[in-house]
Amino acid sequence: MVGDDSRLGALWEEGLRYAFIGVGHVGNALPRRHAFGTAKAKGFQVVRVVHPQSTVASSVDIGEGPTVMAGAVINAASRLGDDVIVNSGAIVEHDCVIGDHAHIATGSRLASGVHVGDGALVGVGASVRQLIRIGRNAIVGAGAAVVSDVPDDTVVVGVPARVLKRVGE
Secondary structure, eight states: OOSOGGGHHHHHHTTOOEEOOOOOOSSOOHHHHHHHHHHHHTTOEEOOEEOTTSEEOTTOEEOSSOEEOTTOEEOTTOEEOTTOEEOTTOEEOTTOEEOTTOEEOTTOEEOTTOEEOTTOEEOTTOEEOTTOEEOTTOEEOTTOEEOSOBOTTEEEETTTTEEEEETTO
16 A cells, blocks of 8 residues: 555555554554554554565464564464564574564564564664563563563563663653
């Protein structure tokens, strides 16, 4: 679609029933969450886009409208919520749970059993130790090494990752 949300009604009337959310997520999931919610409210089905050069285990539970890019690996018994991005070369190991509207950025690595909250961002090249919880709307900075849980609405950076600030400060 070329244009903004105001065109959705006309597109529906023309018979279009599927939507793709092309809005990215760089530390603020609200624009992407809004686009997803608006499309759903108008009756559109948000399509799943999984690059053919990604690897997704057959036991992965996938929500509506995710984007999985080339080279991404999502291993057994993981769960992706609605409208998730797993970017190029990211690794999501077994038994991870990725919340709605979360973004796992390029080259990041989640060890087994990691839980990423709704709207969170795991930055490029970050590594997250097994069984860690990343809070809702949290941001893990590029290259961070997360070895302890990250609270909701918090930005963490560094090796090992430490709290930098609250989201929005």
